[in-house]
Amino acid sequence: xxxxxxxxxxxxxxxxxxxxxxxxxxxxxxxxxxxxxxxxxxxxxxxxxxxxxxxxxxxxxxxxxxxxxxxxx
Numbered sequence: 728x729x730x731x732x733x734x735x736x737x738x739x740x741x742x743x744x745x746x747x748x749x750x751x752x753x754x755x756x757x758x759x760x761x762x763x764x765x766x767x768x769x770x771x772x773x774x775x776x777x778x779x780x781x782x783x784x785x786x787x788x789x790x791x792x793x794x795x796x797x798x799x800x
Contacts, residue, residue: 733759 757766
């Protein structure tokens with residue numbers, strides 16, 4: 728993907744402005760914020776690790792009792 732040139736569009740016609748808006752990328756890369764391209768990789772790795780931790784935390788826990796009966800039974 729080529730770098731998008733962010734600028735304030737000086738367009739007089741509505742169609743020209745609409746064309747510029749449709750070319751704006753949906754996801755901004757780290758370079759737009761002055762970060763190194765590896766910042767995106769680090770962000771994605773951290774997000775993946777956090778998602779895995781949430782999945783492991785919400786996983787049903789093993790029961791220590793083997794009978795399957797509650798104390799009330």
